[in-house]
Amino acid sequence: xxxxxxxxxxxxIIFGLGLLGRLAGRIxxxxxxxxxxxxxxxxxxxxxxxxxxxxxxxxxxQIGVVLLLLMLGLEYSAGELIGTxxxxxxxxxxxxxxxxxPGAAAGLLLGFGPVGALAMFGITAVSSSGVVAKVLSxxxxxxxxxxxxxxxxxxxxxxxxxxxLPVLTAVLAASGAWxxxxxxxxxxxxxxxxxxxxxxxxxxxxxxxxxxxxxxxMLRILGLALLVAGAAEVVHVSAAVGAFLLGIALSSxxxxxxxxxxxxxRDLFAAVFFVSFGLTTDPxxxxxxLVPALVLVVIGIGTKLxxxxxxxxxxxxxxxxRIRAGAALIPRGEFSIVIAGLATAGxxxxxxxxxxAAAYVLTLAVVGPVLARAADPVGRAVGARLGQxxxxxxxxxxxxxx
Amino acid sequence: xxxxxxxxxxVGLRHDFVTERGRRVGVIxxxxxxxxxxxxxxxxxxACQFVVDLHPGEAEALAELLGAPRVIERLxxxxxxxxxxxxEGIVVGAGSPYDGRPMGEAQIRSRTGASVVALVRRGxxxxxxTPAQVIQAGDKVVVVGTEDGVRATAKILASG
Numbered sequence: 001x002x003x004x005x006x007x008x009x010x011x012x013i014i015f016g017l018g019l020l021g022r023l024a025g026r027i028x029x030x031x032x033x034x035x036x037x038x039x040x041x042x043x044x045x046x047x048x049x050x051x052x053x054x055x056x057x058x059x060x061x062q063i064g065v066v067l068l069l070l071m072l073g074l075e076y077s078a079g080e081l082i083g084t085x086x087x088x089x090x091x092x093x094x095x096x097x098x099x100x101x102p103g104a105a106a107g108l109l110l111g112f113g114p115v116g117a118l119a120m121f122g123i124t125a126v127s128s129s130g131v132v133a134k135v136l137s138x139x140x141x142x143x144x145x146x147x148x149x150x151x152x153x154x155x156x157x158x159x160x161x162x163x164x165l166p167v168l169t170a171v172l173a174a175s176g177a178w179x180x181x182x183x184x185x186x187x188x189x190x191x192x193x194x195x196x197x198x199x200x201x202x203x204x205x206x207x208x209x210x211x212x213x214x215x216x217x218m219l220r221i222l223g224l225a226l227l228v229a230g231a232a233e234v235v236h237v238s239a240a241v242g243a244f245l246l247g248i249a250l251s252s253x254x255x256x257x258x259x260x261x262x263x264x265x266r267d268l269f270a271a272v273f274f275v276s277f278g279l280t281t282d283p284x285x286x287x288x289x290l291v292p293a294l295v296l297v298v299i300g301i302g303t304k305l306x307x308x309x310x311x312x313x314x315x316x317x318x319x320x321x322r323i324r325a326g327a328a329l330i331p332r333g334e335f336s337i338v339i340a341g342l343a344t345a346g347x348x349x350x351x352x353x354x355x356x357a358a359a360y361v362l363t364l365a366v367v368g369p370v371l372a373r374a375a376d377p378v379g380r381a382v383g384a385r386l387g388q389x390x391x392x393x394x395x396x397x398x399x400x401x402x
Numbered sequence: 403x404x405x406x407x408x409x410x411x412x413v414g415l416r417h418d419f420v421t422e423r424g425r426r427v428g429v430i431x432x433x434x435x436x437x438x439x440x441x442x443x444x445x446x447x448x449a450c451q452f453v454v455d456l457h458p459g460e461a462e463a464l465a466e467l468l469g470a471p472r473v474i475e476r477l478x479x480x481x482x483x484x485x486x487x488x489x490e491g492i493v494v495g496a497g498s499p500y501d502g503r504p505m506g507e508a509q510i511r512s513r514t515g516a517s518v519v520a521l522v523r524r525g526x527x528x529x530x531x532t533p534a535q536v537i538q539a540g541d542k543v544v545v546v547g548t549e550d551g552v553r554a555t556a557k558i559l560a561s562g
Contacts, residue, residue, distance in 0.1 A: 075412040076411050076412055081411075084411055133412065140453035141449070141450070142410065142413060142430055143416060143438060143453060144448055144450055147410065148408050148416075151410055151412060152411065154411075155411045155412070256433055318447070320446050320449065321448035380445075383446070
């Protein structure tokens, strides 16, 4: 009887996700917020409570995090990471501080403690590279001159995550300051080592995982990702970071075919991860955190607009492009949820953090793409207004000169 | 004409330049082989007015349309320039005895007096091919010589 319940509930969840994904595609938004809502509706304290597949969902959602980070690492080669770091490092630091500090402050004000504040820093700082890249491509803006700046910020945020996640996991798990410092040091040494290895021996590792058939390649990559993630977890570096680093090591030489091979797996397990986060979050806890979440949303929109503006200005882009760049960076998504999931899993952080992160991501993942679309006419109008003012000032100066 | 190359992390490469008439055009080469043709806006030089997505085959066809006629134009001009010298692009047929063999084996120059100046393969021009260059069916062999020499070359390439 248990097998029947498990299959039925699991089937219902995955089929439901398929329907939601289709709906999201229809209305042109990322499916992540819908997955979260589905999880909230059917979890503890939701409309219907699903019990049977809890064990499976938990394992699957951990695999989901590993695959999300692996694919993220695969997106960028080590050369791209280092090149971007050289050119745009100041913008990246500015981005993380501008967007992370309000979150950290909110964490302290809400009484989450220093560890909670650290988690809130990450949740508010990181844009969703998946959503942003999709919005840029959907709106035909990949060729725009502000786009390299936007993509550069996404790369740096992801690189920042590779440093931030082990710090967070170390702080969450550590019983003392010494232990935490040790784990962080190990993580940073690993990061540096992997970057060097990836630059030198990426081809060797790629050749090692690439098999004769798709099946062999897929199994090897998945197996290696889980092994590396597990090993990273053993030395307290965080499974997610292990997978991300493996992704970077593989990215330069693994062909496009292998990317496409792993995508369906990532989609499945990542969807389960988002649902499972929703399932473990009690929707009855949402209303009390709604006001702080909305305040953070407004601040989060403002700070990303500022970041994009400054990054695009640095690249010599005019006013409309700067507004487009800022608006494109607004969506937050998968990584805010990954961080909130990590932070609340051990019970070391105030449980209100999960619903707060859920409300924050739900709003920004939906509002972000809409604002990105609106940035085009708004940017043009502001640009025209500024141009007019400049012309008028120039005319006045000419009159005064005469 | 300065072609600017910009890296797009996670996407691929972008090349763009400004035409003599002041329009910026560009191409994004995505990692999976897809291309995007970009025509930048005149009002906002940072944004694209038109973006055309091209699959690899379509991009190749477009490149050929843009590039190939220039080769033919140049050949036509060459033909007019020198009286008594013929230039011909001879397509190597599927049944040619030299399909898959080095060009030197055909001994075109010693047998006909005509010179092979270029090989056109799927839109790519291989100028001044060496005797070791392998010919494939579908290649266009561009020869220069007397009319008889060119005709003899066509015969050699077709039936040995």
